[in-house]
Amino acid sequence: MSEEKNYYIGFDIGTESVGWAVSDEEYRIQKFKGNAMWGIRLFDEAQDASSRRIARTSRRRLERRKQRLLWLEMLFDKEISKKDSSFFKRLHESSLWLDDKTDKNCKYSLFNDKSYTDKDYMKQYPTVYHLRKELLYSNDEHDVRLVFLALHHIMKSRGHFLYENNGGEDEITFEKSFEELNKHIESEYGITFSYKNINYAKEVLSSEKLTVTEKKKKLCAAIFGTERNEEINLACVSDALCGATVKFSDFFCDENLKKAEIPSFCLKNNLEDNFDKYHEILGERSETLTYLQTVFDVVRLSKILGENSWFSDAKVSLFEKNQNDINSIKKYVKEKYPEKYKHIFSEKKEKLNNFAAYSRYSSGSGTYFCTQQDFCVFLEKELPGLKTADGYEKIYSEIKEKTFLTKLKGSENGVVPYQLQRKELIRILDNASSYLHFLDETDENGLKTKDKIISIFDFKIPYYVGPLNNSSGKYWIERKEEKIYPWNFEQVVDTEASARGFIGNLVGRCTYTFEPVLPKDSLLYSEFCVLNEINALKINGKELPINIKQQVYKDLFVDNKKPVTKKGIKSYLASKNLITEEDEISGIDDKIKSTLKSYHDLN
Numbered sequence: 001m002s003e004e005k006n007y008y009i010g011f012d013i014g015t016e017s018v019g020w021a022v023s024d025e026e027y028r029i030q031k032f033k034g035n036a037m038w039g040i041r042l043f044d045e046a047q048d049a050s051s052r053r054i055a056r057t058s059r060r061r062l063e064r065r066k067q068r069l070l071w072l073e074m075l076f077d078k079e080i081s082k083k084d085s086s087f088f089k090r091l092h093e094s095s096l097w098l099d100d101k102t103d104k105n106c107k108y109s110l111f112n113d114k115s116y117t118d119k120d121y122m123k124q125y126p127t128v129y130h131l132r133k134e135l136l137y138s139n140d141e142h143d144v145r146l147v148f149l150a151l152h153h154i155m156k157s158r159g160h161f162l163y164e165n166n167g168g169e170d171e172i173t174f175e176k177s178f179e180e181l182n183k184h185i186e187s188e189y190g191i192t193f194s195y196k197n198i199n200y201a202k203e204v205l206s207s208e209k210l211t212v213t214e215k216k217k218k219l220c221a222a223i224f225g226t227e228r229n230e231e232i233n234l235a236c237v238s239d240a241l242c243g244a245t246v247k248f249s250d251f252f253c254d255e256n257l258k259k260a261e262i263p264s265f266c267l268k269n270n271l272e273d274n275f276d277k278y279h280e281i282l283g284e285r286s287e288t289l290t291y292l293q294t295v296f297d298v299v300r301l302s303k304i305l306g307e308n309s310w311f312s313d314a315k316v317s318l319f320e321k322n323q324n325d326i327n328s329i330k331k332y333v334k335e336k337y338p339e340k341y342k343h344i345f346s347e348k349k350e351k352l353n354n355f356a357a358y359s360r361y362s363s364g365s366g367t368y369f370c371t372q373q374d375f376c377v378f379l380e381k382e383l384p385g386l387k388t389a390d391g392y393e394k395i396y397s398e399i400k401e402k403t404f405l406t407k408l409k410g411s412e413n414g415v416v417p418y419q420l421q422r423k424e425l426i427r428i429l430d431n432a433s434s435y436l437h438f439l440d441e442t443d444e445n446g447l448k449t450k451d452k453i454i455s456i457f458d459f460k461i462p463y464y465v466g467p468l469n470n471s472s473g474k475y476w477i478e479r480k481e482e483k484i485y486p487w488n489f490e491q492v493v494d495t496e497a498s499a500r501g502f503i504g505n506l507v508g509r510c511t512y513t514f515e516p517v518l519p520k521d522s523l524l525y526s527e528f529c530v531l532n533e534i535n536a537l538k539i540n541g542k543e544l545p546i547n548i549k550q551q552v553y554k555d556l557f558v559d560n561k562k563p564v565t566k567k568g569i570k571s572y573l574a575s576k577n578l579i580t581e582e583d584e585i586s587g588i589d590d591k592i593k594s595t596l597k598s599y600h601d602l603n
Helices: 050-083 087-092 118-124 128-137 144-156 174-189 198-206 212-224 234-241 255-259 271-305 311-336 338-345 355-359 372-382 384-388 393-400 411-415 418-432 449-458 486-492 495-506 523-534 546-558 566-575 597-602
Strands: 008-013 017-023 038-042
Touching: 050 087, 050 144, 050 449, 128 144, 128 311, 128 418, 144 418, 144 449, 174 198, 174 271, 198 212, 198 271, 212 234, 234 271, 271 311, 271 411, 311 338, 311 393, 311 418, 338 355, 338 372, 355 372, 372 384, 372 393, 384 393, 418 449, 449 486, 523 546, 523 597, 546 566
Parallel strands: none
Antiparallel strands: 008 017, 017 038
16 A cells, blocks of 8 residues: 555455455555455355265275175185186176176076076076075075075175174064163153053054054054154154154254255155264254164064064065066056056156166166156056955055065165174074085184184174274274284284274374363363353353352253253343343353253263
């Protein structure tokens, strides 16, 4: 500027722009070389790492699955090579076109014997569950390749690990999960429901005859009622468990949630996909959704199993049911709507949600596929007479509920716990040991081959061990210089030392002195933050005595979980006759941002 004088610089800093201005002491915009000294700089808004994190998680999950299968191959390699030296090569190249395979004369992916090919295999076992079922109930001698394929399938999709107890059947009962939900709601929201009729609740939720609306009415009347408080509405809890879409604002009695990025949720759509966003919207209240999902998943699992105790039995039963259902519906269409038969079952056309699109039957032109829900809506529209047709009541009910012709492979399998798959793995290994004697062979450490296979299935790297590669930049593992396998993990890795390293790695350091610092949510620092925020509290411009501040701290923060506001503090002080309604509170924001959440959680 042309002359020296005092001036102000002002900034308006946002998420994707920075505005600036220079003024004199009278707030007049100054000039530099004839130009007004103000402006704005625009840039792209910062993005979180969720998309990269999801991709990284998926990549690691697939890598771990691939490693499990390679370990399984390693244990079977010697025995299978005796019978079929190119079996694993064909298996690895099964996704390639014939021209890209090593053996361009072999059109089969699994079996290429003179007397047994893939055609014979598929005819004998229409699905891999048929193979698993046979190996479950039979200890007659089977080809080692068949045993490998059954174990390969179990190892590939081993189920979730939400219930960590190996014996764990008590952990996945409906009664247990329902009771845990009740305890959570009582402790977090101070409200409870009656679960004396727990068998009735299970009957209602697992019923295939009742619609979602009918389930809501019955469950709400018998178990939950319409009780609500400032934090939760039990009627909405009932609605969510029945599979209905529920608004967060109604569920948590919070009008502010109406404007949320995702305003509602449905337990039919697995919460895991959007849980990060739910947590951003709800904070710690999102934990309630996980309790609801557990109950909902247990009911779905009981539907999958039905009367069966083995997972493979349930899948074979579903396969046979689907065959009967599709034959029945084809027969009905031929009798009542013969002109629509091709349109419903085989026509390929964009945006046509028929059986060809749902089953992914892709002979002919077109690559359009649809979901089960779209297919059921299509059938209901195309076959209006099915509603009153004799003998088709169950099929129509399933179409109405969008559960008709459920595929063997789908999102429903995500509710299967690993204990269920593990039980089948052990049974198959025990039966196969009677004729595949290498499964009972022991190594120099006394470990049987079948025990190694079970250890592969169970293997999970504990989170506190971290990366196994101690030559990478970010590791804290303490291990011996020996190759790690699931069956020698405990001998090679010092888990206790690794756990100490994990905790040491989490300790924050001062960037100036590099001394250890308290975590933000530690008990001591939480207490400091609260006291620091209310320390500036003033009444009519005068500071409060320390003993009164301590009283406010104890009664409103230590003995109370709810958020504290300036209005609440004023009401509290007035109730203690320390101030009058005319007195003015200053020095603090309308809402106290600091809380003692860690203290209450630990309590």
